[in-house]
Amino acid sequence: MRYFFLLLTTILFSTTLFSQALDPIKWDASVKKETEDTYILCFKATLDKGWHLYSQNVIESDEIAPTPTEFTYANAPDTYELIGKTIEPKGIEKYDNIFEMDVKYFEKKAIFSQKIKLLDKSIKTISAEVFFSICDDERCLAPQVIKFDINLLGGASENKGDVSSITAEDKNKSEALHIGVTGWDVFPAEHVDEKSYFKIFILGFLGGLIALLTPCVFPMIPLTVSFFTKSAKDRKKGLFNAILYGFFIFIIYVLLSLPFHVLDSLDPEILNNISTNVTLNIIFFIIFIVFAISFFGYFEITLPASWSTKLDSKATSIGGVIGVFFMALTLALVSFSCTGPILGSLLGGSLSSDGGAMQLSFGMGGFGLALALPFALFALFPNWLNSLPKSGGWLNAVKVVLGFIEVALAFKFLSNADLVEHWGILKRELFIGIWILIGLGMVLYLFGKIRFPHDSPIQKLSKGRKALGIITLAFVIYLIPGLTNTVAANLKLLSGFPPPLFYSIYEKESHGPLGLNAYTDFEEGVKAAKTQNKPIILDFTGWACVNCRKMEEQVWSYPEVTDILKNKYILISLYVDDRKKLSKDDQFKFLKPDKRVKDIETIGDKWATFQTVNFKNNSQPYYVLLNADMELLNYTTAYTPDTNEYLMWLKTGLQNFNK
Numbered sequence: 001m002r003y004f005f006l007l008l009t010t011i012l013f014s015t016t017l018f019s020q021a022l023d024p025i026k027w028d029a030s031v032k033k034e035t036e037d038t039y040i041l042c043f044k045a046t047l048d049k050g051w052h053l054y055s056q057n058v059i060e061s062d063e064i065a066p067t068p069t070e071f072t073y074a075n076a077p078d079t080y081e082l083i084g085k086t087i088e089p090k091g092i093e094k095y096d097n098i099f100e101m102d103v104k105y106f107e108k109k110a111i112f113s114q115k116i117k118l119l120d121k122s123i124k125t126i127s128a129e130v131f132f133s134i135c136d137d138e139r140c141l142a143p144q145v146i147k148f149d150i151n152l153l154g155g156a157s158e159n160k161g162d163v164s165s166i167t168a169e170d171k172n173k174s175e176a177l178h179i180g181v182t183g184w185d186v187f188p189a190e191h192v193d194e195k196s197y198f199k200i201f202i203l204g205f206l207g208g209l210i211a212l213l214t215p216c217v218f219p220m221i222p223l224t225v226s227f228f229t230k231s232a233k234d235r236k237k238g239l240f241n242a243i244l245y246g247f248f249i250f251i252i253y254v255l256l257s258l259p260f261h262v263l264d265s266l267d268p269e270i271l272n273n274i275s276t277n278v279t280l281n282i283i284f285f286i287i288f289i290v291f292a293i294s295f296f297g298y299f300e301i302t303l304p305a306s307w308s309t310k311l312d313s314k315a316t317s318i319g320g321v322i323g324v325f326f327m328a329l330t331l332a333l334v335s336f337s338c339t340g341p342i343l344g345s346l347l348g349g350s351l352s353s354d355g356g357a358m359q360l361s362f363g364m365g366g367f368g369l370a371l372a373l374p375f376a377l378f379a380l381f382p383n384w385l386n387s388l389p390k391s392g393g394w395l396n397a398v399k400v401v402l403g404f405i406e407v408a409l410a411f412k413f414l415s416n417a418d419l420v421e422h423w424g425i426l427k428r429e430l431f432i433g434i435w436i437l438i439g440l441g442m443v444l445y446l447f448g449k450i451r452f453p454h455d456s457p458i459q460k461l462s463k464g465r466k467a468l469g470i471i472t473l474a475f476v477i478y479l480i481p482g483l484t485n486t487v488a489a490n491l492k493l494l495s496g497f498p499p500p501l502f503y504s505i506y507e508k509e510s511h512g513p514l515g516l517n518a519y520t521d522f523e524e525g526v527k528a529a530k531t532q533n534k535p536i537i538l539d540f541t542g543w544a545c546v547n548c549r550k551m552e553e554q555v556w557s558y559p560e561v562t563d564i565l566k567n568k569y570i571l572i573s574l575y576v577d578d579r580k581k582l583s584k585d586d587q588f589k590f591l592k593p594d595k596r597v598k599d600i601e602t603i604g605d606k607w608a609t610f611q612t613v614n615f616k617n618n619s620q621p622y623y624v625l626l627n628a629d630m631e632l633l634n635y636t637t638a639y640t641p642d643t644n645e646y647l648m649w650l651k652t653g654l655q656n657f658n659k
Contacts, residue, residue: 022141022619024048025134029148029156031126037118038083039152043071043130045110050136055091055104056112066096066103067133067143067544067577071114074127083115095419096546126150127159133544133577138639139619140545142576142608145599161597166589173588173600177613179522181624183632207363208370210402215395216335221374222385224331241324242379246372248328253368257361281417288410295403297396297454339371393456397465400452404442408435415499428499429506432482432491435498439476443469490557492643501553513552516566518573522610525572530628535657537569537650538624540611542577542604547639548621551646558643564650569625574607576620582606625653633657 025047032040045053058068071086089111093104116126128150133143147159211217224245294300332339378384411426411434418426444450446469448458481488482498485506491498518539519525529536541548555561565571580603581587590598590609600606612618615636625633633653640646 024051024136024141025053025132027130027146027148027158029128029150029158031150031152031154031156033152034115037121039116039118039126041114041116041126041128041150043112043114043128043148045106045112045132047106047108047110047134049108051134052092052105052107052136053110053132053134055106056086056088057104065101065544066105066135067542069112070131071112072129072131073114073116074129076116077119079120079123080116080118080126083117086112086114088112095416124152126152129159133542135544135546138547139621140542140547140577141618142542142611142620143579143604160595161589161599163591163595163597166591166597170588170590173586174590177590177606177610179614179630181614181626181630181632187632187635205366205370208367210398211335211339211367211371212374213395213398214335214339214402215399216339217331217371218395220331220335221378222388224327224375226385239379243376244321244324245328246374246376246379248325249331249372249375250365250368252328252332253364253371254361257364278417281413284413285410285417288406288413292403292406292410295399295406297400297452339367394462394464396452396454396456397446400445400455401442401468404438404445408438411435412497419499419503426499427505428489428501428503429483431498432479436476436479436483439472439479443473443476446472487557487559487562490553492554492558513573514556514562516556516562516571518571520573520575522572522574522607525570526628529570532570534568534570535633535653536624536626536628537565537571537653538626539571539573540576540607540617540620540622540624541573542575542620544577545620550641551621551639555641555643555646558647561643561647561650564647564654568654569650574610576604576608576611578603578607580604625650625657627657 025045028044028046030042030044032042034040047053054066054068056069056071058066069088073082076082089106091104091106091110093102095101096103112130114128126149127147129145129147131143131145134141147161148156149159150156212221224242411431415426415431418424441450445452446465448461448465478493479491482491483489485504490501519528522538525536528534556565581601582603582605586606587599587601590600592598598605598609600609608618611622615622615624617636619638622636622638624636627633633656634649637646637649640649
């Protein structure tokens with residue numbers, strides 16, 4: 001629903017098992033000398049497109065939270081002292097619905113600096129390390145530690161560790177991480193997920209089609225087409241002008257999005273930043289309420305009449321191709337009272353998501369295309385004009401229905417502001433309750449129980465009113481479970497639109513995912529699988545993994561998926577960012593394939609390395625189906641928001657286990 005007005009996007013997610021050990025960030029260190037005893041240490045992170053690194057300043061939380069970037073400096077303050085804190089760039093700040101907090105992160109490049117003052121001037125090298133985790137829109141990578149030896153005379157090198165320090169015991173513990181997974185010949189690669197968003201394209205296109213059915217646009221179709229086909233000296237020229245008129249309508253709406261590209265080029269994050277701006281969201285709320293009142297017929301929003309008059313005179317005096325362009329521009333202006341609120345919804349929806357200016361251009365193009373097509377089609381097939389319904393009271397009914405929709409959309413923006421500021425005034429159940437009241441009002445209107453200023457008396461309910469009224473009533477009934485404190489409260493069709501499930505008037509206890517029995521130790525889970533003769537679902541996850549939470553709330557919560565995970569599989573959830581220390585006996589040094597030495601000191605270190613060693617993958621969420629003999633039961637998979645696809649993946653694993 002949050003992409004309701006998006007025109008078209010096609011995402012190809014194509015990865016193989018042996019290309020999943022990702023390394024989308026590079027670190028470099030350098031040093032600048034200020035005085036004889038003061039230096040500035042610089043750490044530069046360069047990230048691949050789409051990945052982001054979190055700030056050092058993350059609010060501590062007992063619940064899920066991003067992994068903050070941390071810098072530590074060896075031997076301070078014995079031989080040198082830190083002057084102030086490690087300075088970081090401005091970064092991007094926005095509210096995250098999953099973490100339920102404001103988060104700050106960096107994209108593309110981030111430079112951190114730390115000023116130091118030497119206490120022992122004989123010191124030539126400073127040892128420092130950075131602890132961090134990075135994410136993109138679909139996955140997070142396990143936290144890593146990069147160590148540096150910085151020569152104060154100039155230059156720095158990454159400290160990969162001393163290979164000679166690895167003992168026989170370390171090698172034995174490293175070898176124990178290998179579980180010998182078999183079945184790669186049967187399931188050699190992660191599933192290639194090609195997701196088409198043609199449904200979203202159709203929904204976006206429908207926004208323009210709805211605008212066609214408003215009183216400002218619909219009567220213009222036969223008038224304009226007749227003008228072009230009858231005023232031209234020959235039919236071919238009239239046909240050409242009508243098609244050109246439609247083309248210019250499309251171009252005009254695309255051009256309206258260009259200023260946002262300028263803003264995007266000045267600051268690539270400006271559209272993302274304003275989407276969570278409290279003031280802007282409140283302004284959108286007020287604007288949408290005003291649009292709705294206008295649609296209800298209490299007043300009309302119009303642009304100055306002089307604008308359309310001047311354009312109309314120019315179109316008449318100039319003529320030709322330029323004259324046709326001014327005619328199209330005139331239509332865009334005179335129809336604003338009907339199209340403006342819909343375009344406002346389009347703008348608001350684009351700014352509330354991550355698509356930015358390009359998404360807005362696609363949406364505006366789709367809107368313009370829907371408006372343009374009738375003029376071209378009816379010019380090509382003029383006999384179709386006879387089949388158009390006559391203008392009448394039904395056009396005003398369309399406007400009123402759009403008014404109810406505008407009110408519903410308005411509360412989404414108020415909800416955004418409420419979430420960011422933690423006001424607690426629009427909890428999930430109240431939001432859904434308001435939508436239920438709006439839906440009931442729309443039902444009463446469609447069945448003629450309430451009227452607005454420009455409505456004509458209803459002698460008989462049309463089939464269209466009855467059908468739309470029944471559909472709206474069904475939607476209201478669908479919303480009602482959202483008021484309860486049950487599993488039915490998770491309204492999947494609206495996922496991401498109302499406030500999150502945890503933003504509730506009810507007390508929410510923190511258990512495992514959805515209250516499922518999840519083992520957090522691999523060996524214990526395998527023993528349970530052998531005892532109960534069940535297959536294993538290995539869930540590589542993280543406390544700070546956004547899409548892990550999305551999978552749990554939106555896919556795992558589906559009743560059939562929940563039932564399978566609860567009763568058919570042994571769930572083993574391994575948290576790769578768990579910073580709880582292992583006992584001294586369980587800690588060891590691990591030699592990575594690139595000859596770096598990794599200290600396995602925490603639970604997260606162990607499971608992150610375990611994932612990479614056995615599955616050549618270091619991203620989360622990541623799911624593996626196994627039996628207790630370590631045989632694959634299906635291909636491995638990652639973020640899969642399509643519930644049916646994920647369900648079939650689980651069922652196929654069960655079938656292969658039973659074979």
